Amino acid sequence: MATPIPAKAVLEFTPRPRTLPGIARQVVGFFLIAPFERWSLAWVALTDYARSGIRRYLQTLRSMVDNHIAEKALRISQPTLVVWGTRDYIVPYAFVTSLAASLPQGRFAAIPGAAHGINYSHPEAFTDALLPFLLAPQERAPTEDLSFKFDID
Numbered sequence: 001m002a003t004p005i006p007a008k009a010v011l012e013f014t015p016r017p018r019t020l021p022g023i024a025r026q027v028v029g030f031f032l033i034a035p036f037e038r039w040s041l042a043w044v045a046l047t048d049y050a051r052s053g054i055r056r057y058l059q060t061l062r063s064m065v066d067n068h069i070a071e072k073a074l075r076i077s078q079p080t081l082v083v084w085g086t087r088d089y090i091v092p093y094a095f096v097t098s099l100a101a102s103l104p105q106g107r108f109a110a111i112p113g114a115a116h117g118i119n120y121s122h123p124e125a126f127t128d129a130l131l132p133f134l135l136a137p138q139e140r141a142p143t144e145d146l147s148f149k150f151d152i153d
Contacts, residue, residue, distance in 0.1 A: 007078060007079075007138055008078050008079045008080070008081070008133065008134060008138070037115050037116065037117050037120075037121050044120075069099070070095075070098075070099055070102070073099055073102065073103060074102065074103075076103055076104075077104055077105070078105065079105040079106075079107065079133075079138065080100075080103045080105060080106050080107065081106075081107045081108075081109060081129070081130065081133045082096050082099055082100040082103075082106060082107070082108050082109070083109050083110075083111065083118060083126065083129055083130070084096040084108070084109070084110050084111070084118075085110070085111045085113070085114025085115050085116060085118045085121075085122070086110055086111065086112050086113060086114065087113060087114060087115040088114070088115050088116045088118075089115070090116050091116070093110075096108065107133060109129040109133075111125045111126060111129060112125075114126075
């Protein structure tokens with residue numbers, strides 16, 4: 001049985017665009033957004049990284065830096081909502097708006113005052129952006145005729 005393809009997609013935790021300097025931007029961005037995130041989010045992240053060890057942390061960091069989401073996103077054909085926080089200094093506004101515009105059915109939502117961990121720090125605002133998108137009627141793409149025709153002789 002084939003895995004069903006989702007009808008809609010939401011990109012909220014957008015990785016770093018390829019055009020930016022790698023780990024240095026991540027580290028600087030982390031310190032710039034820290035005052036705007038909930039401190040409990042840092043505790044959750046630090047606890048997870050401490051449990052997994054320094055090697056796994058470095059692998060995760062490298063994976064985040066090397067993840068070129070803009071190239072992968074071009075394969076998405078479903079309606080997609082790109083959500084970004086206005087205080088996200090890790091991922092630039094120009095990148096997320098360009099990403100949303102490059103998607104065949106892309107939409108963009110900015111959460112005022114939110115940094116990078118939007119769903120954690122601003123769950124109500126995130127839900128307010130998300131629900132209308134998910135609950136909106138979906139435009140149906142033309143589908144091929146899957147009916148069966150029998151020839152009886």
